Amino acid sequence: MVLKRILAAHEQWFDVRRGYEYAGRTFPGYAEFHSYGEKYVLVKSAKLWEVDTHEYLFFVLADALDETQVRDLVSFMEHDGLKKVVPKPNHMSSAISLVIVADSCTQEAAKAVRKTRFRKNFALGIRGWADLRVAIADLSANRVITNAAGKQLKTTLEANLLPRS
Structure with a gap:
């Protein structure tokens, strides 16, 4: 139920898929976001810069999450993700x-x-970078735990932990 609420909260901005298969694993939810920005002077042909930003969001369900599972999932994200x-x-x-x-x-x-x-x-930063964001929605304690890069995920996750009345 919580995952359903979280996925619904992302549907406005992300392309959301359920039952997503990737690199030999099945994820109950997956979402992608792509953004394009540009700056030009007076006319579009006088472009100063343009940039692309992306987010690839994998959702996993776990009964009793332990350190071994976390390390396995993080390793998967660092390589296959x-x-x-x-x-x-x-x-x-x-x-x-x-x-x-x-x-x-x-x-x-x-x-x-x-x-x-x-x-x-990528290419010493000339072609940009990628950061790994990790968050746990711990239902037993009704809390969200993130790494430093994942703090941006916290608000949305916390808002969807409890059912709305």
Whole structure:
């Protein structure tokens, strides 16, 4: 039920898919967001710059989330999730995001998520970068745990943890 609310909250801005298969795994939810921006002077042919930003958001369900599962999922995101990023000339940044909706979560799993750091620069940053965002929606404690890059996910997740009255 919580995942359904979270996916619905993303549908306005993201392309949302349910039952998404990728790299040998099935995710109950997946969402993509793509943005394009440009700046020009007086006429569009006098373009100063243009940039593309993206977010690839993978959703996972877990009963009792532990540190081993977190490390496995983070490793998957750092290798296979990163393959979603295509650093074309106008690529500025991409977020590869992982949201784990867990019935319960160990302290070790929460600590592993908080400590997760990953950034990949493309062509020494000329072709942009990708950051890994990780969040756990811990249903047993009604809390959201994120890594530093994942703090942007927290508001939406917290807003959808409890059913609306």
